[in-house]
Amino acid sequence: MPGEDMPRGRRSLSTTRMEAFSDGVFSIAATLLVLDIAIHPPGTALEQVLHAWPFYLAYVVSFLTIGAAWLGHSQLTEGLTRTDPLLLRINLLVLLVVAFLPFPTKLVANALHSDSSERVFVTMYGLTLLAIRVLGFALDAYARRKHLSSPPEASAEQQDEPLELLPVLGGYLVAILIGLVAPRVAVAVYFAVALYMILFKALPRHRSRAHRPRP
Amino acid sequence: MPGEDMPRGRRSLSTTRMEAFSDGVFSIAATLLVLDIAIHPPGTALEQVLHAWPFYLAYVVSFLTIGAAWLGHSQLTEGLTRTDPLLLRINLLVLLVVAFLPFPTKLVANALHSDSSERVFVTMYGLTLLAIRVLGFALDAYARRKHLSSPPEASAEQQDEPLELLPVLGGYLVAILIGLVAPRVAVAVYFAVALYMILFKALPRHRSRAHRPRP
Amino acid sequence: MPGEDMPRGRRSLSTTRMEAFSDGVFSIAATLLVLDIAIHPPGTALEQVLHAWPFYLAYVVSFLTIGAAWLGHSQLTEGLTRTDPLLLRINLLVLLVVAFLPFPTKLVANALHSDSSERVFVTMYGLTLLAIRVLGFALDAYARRKHLSSPPEASAEQQDEPLELLPVLGGYLVAILIGLVAPRVAVAVYFAVALYMILFKALPRHRSRAHRPRP
């Protein structure tokens, strides 16, 4: 039976450390994104600021994607009563890809003005976003399968996860294909998926505890 | 009644994670500001160091603004007994703008010597500062409206917040208008607002607990 | 007798601070690695992205090495009931070298294409990896010798550490020698050692608590 070797409510220290290291990587990756925003000389100051829209767009999409990944991660660890060696390693893989995201973000932002290289960079960006979501799902699935999360808190809220995964994965796969033809449209789809994850994905989970928020 | 589903004093884990992620973004954004400080060749070493005053000024104004936002944020979460999905999302928006601040800070610092581009960059800077304050206020207002903070600790200290908001918002709006004519004066006003927030805004809140500090 | 001046299970605050500061440095060093990934002009966008393989390789090796060092560190601190002044100082030395790793990582990534400078940079990289492991071992050995970790939790799991250390140290020393002749092969060995540490090193320790995971 899961969690039988540990009184309910007490959490192991390794869970705390996993959260601290993960929160560190999530927040640093999100904050480093700003370092790649830049304006470039041709035009007046106002034109330069407006012309830099791909940097703002890429910043917002990547920040919201990391934010959504963090929301999912914190929902997962909220129910965790202990870790196991494989969970810590899958978690490191998630973080490795999250920490990598600023690089394709920079490529996409720089490429949105030069038509020739857009396609490659946008595809690379999409694959990174897809990897973050797939690895996040693997982390979640492993934790549930190994009964690492405490059942009373987690059961009702977590079982709809596989269903929720489909629109996000579908959106990413469609966007990656679109990106081969129309890279800018693909970036718009990545934005839409990030908004979808932020706005809808995590909402149902908390409903039971939050007395069904009145709109 | 607020907090009735959770024994007083016990805080949900999501509150802890929200704090950890937020502390990460606040401290990283504040510390990344230093990366944009630079000196430039013409003149002796001493002249270069002194000539870089706009970088020091922009560093201090942005650091103190992030510090004030963090003070307000930590006062808010101190009273929080639980989060809800919308609170976490408003919080992500706050962090998205806080993490963006190093970019307009860099623009302002670089522009204070070249008269032509000052106006645009200083306006952009002011709008970012304004957005941090407005979103911080929205976070606070939402938490109080949804009774997410525990009343005994929070009541007496938090109800004067709307009043305190006015001078800061007023200062920002006036400074943004001034900036269209005299950008350097606007930066001085942003400095004054940051000092005001640091020195006065948060002081009344703690008075009841700190035995009224004798000056 | 170790820990006799503190009720078992209660941990001193300095332990918490040591963890927080260490988690900060580990996660920042790991996340800063991405800043050095870059693509360079000759060729099409796809060729540029593929041609940047040394950056991806160096990123993954350094990230996994920091990840393995963090795993070892969190296993150590999990058993700690108190710190002492020397432990905090050895820990600062570990962090000083971990925080230094992004620099040789950048050198190696940049050098893997230019044959002349590879040897020096790869040796420097190997010495840094070796220093992280040796200092990590010193931290562990000191904590056990001074009985700073609580025995019931730590005993069965930690006594095989010296044995585990040998293959890693051996791998590093062999790779440093190989690197003097064939730098790229050495980088492959560093990758293998990082994978070995991630996959095997920490696994035995948790076995007793995790009911021996069925493969």
Place this chain on the structure above:
Amino acid sequence: MPGEDMPRGRRSLSTTRMEAFSDGVFSIAATLLVLDIAIHPPGTALEQVLHAWPFYLAYVVSFLTIGAAWLGHSQLTEGLTRTDPLLLRINLLVLLVVAFLPFPTKLVANALHSDSSERVFVTMYGLTLLAIRVLGFALDAYARRKHLSSPPEASAEQQDEPLELLPVLGGYLVAILIGLVAPRVAVAVYFAVALYMILFKALPRHRSRAHRPRP
């Protein structure tokens, strides 16, 4: 009487947040130092690596100074039972200067090869180190004066602080004066002071709890 409004051992949440934000800034500032280490073209790879010694020296001195400041800070907060508004603000000032340190560190590292600009940059570096120490002392003195730290844990360990301060302040003032004539000697003194702080300053404080470590 200090701490009378709060049961001993229970710490206020604001103390935890102050620690989290401070640990963030300390660890990020320490880890950002690596970004400024660089090698420059003239000479073979080995010559370039060896020629970069000022960068390694500046990295180590600044890292150890931040480490010593963090040690002092964590000793202070260990005894804290509550914060007050002014303490949080003095703390923000400490962090503002700590986060600034990477900038003069970069200047000093770049200047140690060019004789003309050394003097100014080394003086600026020394003033920043001095400011960190003086503000850290102010934080400590304020916390003790306002009885914010719990007396049973703190008394015996903290009262020798003013005495300890003198050699460090003296060392800095002497080094700043020396730096006007012989900048490189001053950097060596800063190194010595950092080592002194790491090795001796904090040791006496823990003695009572750590059963007087046998050398």
